[in-house]
Amino acid sequence: MKKRYYFLIFIYFVEVMNVNGQLAYNDSLLLVFKTTTQDSIKVNTLNSLAVHYYDTYPDSSLYYTNEALKIAVRNNFLPKQAQLFQTMGIAYDYKGNLDSCLFFLDKALAIYKSLNLPDKQSHVISDIALAWFYRGNYELAIRNHLAAFELRKEYGNKKFISISMNNLGLVSKARKDYAAAINYYRQSLVLKEEIVDKQGILNTTMNIGSLYQSRLVYDSAFYFAEKGLKIAQELNVKKDIGSCLANMGDALLNLNRVAEAEKLLIKAEQIALPINHTQCLTTIYHAMGNIRVRDGNYPEALSYFQKGLDMSASNGRQELMQNFTDKMAETYRSLKLYDKALQFKDSSTAIAGRILNEENLRQINEMTVVYKTNEKEKQIVLLDVENKLAATEAGRSKKERNYFIAASLLFLFMAGFAYKAYVANRKKKEELNIKNLIIEKALSEKEVLLKEIHHRVKNNLQIVSSLLSLQSNYIKDEQALDAVKESRNRVESMSLIHQNLYQENNLTGIYVQQYIGNLLDNLFYSYNIKPDNIKLVKEIDPLLLDVDTVIPIGLILNELITNCLKYAFPNNRKGSIKVMLSIVEHKLILSVYDNGIGLPQDFEQGVKKSFGHKMINAFLQKLKGEMKMYSEDGTKVDIEIANYIKI
Secondary structure, three states: OHHHHHHHHHHHHHOOOOOOOOHHHHHHHHHHHHOOOOHHHHHHHHHHHHHHOOOHHHHHHHHHHHHHHHHHHHHHOOHHHHHHHHHHHHHHHHHHOOOHHHHOOOOHHHHHHOOOOOOHHHHHHHHHHHHHHOOOOOOHHHHHHHHHHHHHHHHOOOOHHHHHHHHHHHHHHHHOOOOHHHHHHHHHHHHHHHOHHHHHHHHHHHHHHHHHHHHHOOHHHHHHHHHHHHHHHHHOHHHHHHHHHHHHHHHHHOOOOHHHHHHHHHHHHOOOOOOOHHHHHHHHHHHHHHHHHOOHHHHHHHHHHHHHHHHHHOOOOOHHHHHHHHHHHHHHHOOHHHHHHHHHHHHHHHHHHHHHHHHHHHHHHHHHHHHHHHHHHHHHHHHHHHHHHHHHHHHHHHHHHHHHHHHHHHHHHHHHHHHHHHHHHHHHHHHHHHHHHHHHHHHHHHHHHHHHHHHHHHHHHHHHHHHHHHHHHOOOHHHHHHHHHHHHHHHHHHHHHHHHHHHHOOOOOHHHHHHHHHHHHHHHHOOOOOOOOOOEEEEOOOEEEEEHHHHHHOOOOOHHHHHHHHHHOOOOOOOOEEEEEEEEEEEEEEEEEEOOOOOOOHHHHHHHHOOHHHHHHHHHHHHHHEEEEEEOOOOEEEEEEOOOEEO
């Protein structure tokens, strides 16, 4: 009785420390706990208190779960034990203790597996994924989110399937895999609209708008921000209303609709300031600073940028800090205060270095944990094999003893000889099976490693592409800007190859129909070409070609299409481009035709000096190819390739 008395005093003391809004909720739970005589209700009440506290007071949450666990263990409430372990894992996650978090979540998962509860398993696996995501280990985060997604598909709960899709989108965006992110977001949105999950629709709609904003597709960003605003106003969620207004204003500013943008940003600030919505406020300060720069009001622009910098620094948002320091450097340069401009530019460079170092460290840590996880899984497989061998050995010993007794009674010598032969044969089969298992696992691990390598190469190429894109924002010279854009397109063409390799089961070949389609779409997107202006016709045979063949073909095609888009259709002239690839008489034929203005008279003299022409010639020598280029209703290029490998 004394122990219970002190426990209730402790509960009362914790409750007194909370705010008035929490008191009513907690008092009602305490009243239930004090008055009930059923242990199952006591466990549920304590777990509800633990869940209420795990994000604000995780130590209190852990106290409640431990008290509830004593009751659950005493009564052998297995599902409730699993639920409590899950709550403890989340509380440790909020405390920043990853090891304890994973330990208790794994215990919960083991119980749910033993009880064959796939829905409960999926929730625990999703919590594990979130723990890895918040620590920057995107590989393990996406593996666990996919595992939770597969379980949720089995039991068919659309709400949780849509949550998994949204989570996969968030991780893909963090990995800068924007194509995958938008695909996951759209699938999540379709499901949430089917079940009329208004808050879920709002969250995913805002995520899609944010993704388009980061990809500089401002008309789509505005569309989804405006759509999100209508839902947020219907639900009366002030935080989301402020975010949507800020995102709409930022998008309108980038669409040069400055007056409309400023009105929305001022309205967003009026909502965000009282609730200290820092993420929204940094967006507002960045956009308002840019508006004041356009107006030539540099002092007020500096004031906005400084507020955004201070807020970003207090929240540890390195990328935002770099952005604001760059803006301040540019503004001071406009004021001809070059010492100040240099000071902030140096600060920006230092922050960029920290970001790069942190990203490298994050990737190293991610690879280390993935390696350790794979080693742990390997040890589990080996332990399973050893257990099976031990069980086999025990069974074999028992049979051997029985056979020996029977053989002794009937025909000792012949039965003993036959049994020995049987045992030897079985042992060989078992050893062969074990070796086959080891070989299959080794091959599987090599395949996973090779996919991981292609994945890393793709990620690194995308980082290079992102850096080139970021650098282009500060280049004023048109020729330099074109050079950077062309370099970025070349990097993207190689990145697509490694993306196809790690996503497909075939690690040595590329399906050129899909690859060239994606390459052409990226180039049209890069040069902001609308289908109404230039029609793209693709006649690509469904070929599977070796990687060493596809890489030079991709880069050659990148140069040819880039020239078409830049020079064939001046002054927004409409037309079409036709790309063909097929095998004719044992030769690979690549053709690019356009109906533009054709080749200029001094074309050969100018093009021979260009880097693109030299690069094409180098690749043609490697492929043993010949290129013919002529003007006929536009420009036509035919390339015959003799040295290629078809898979």
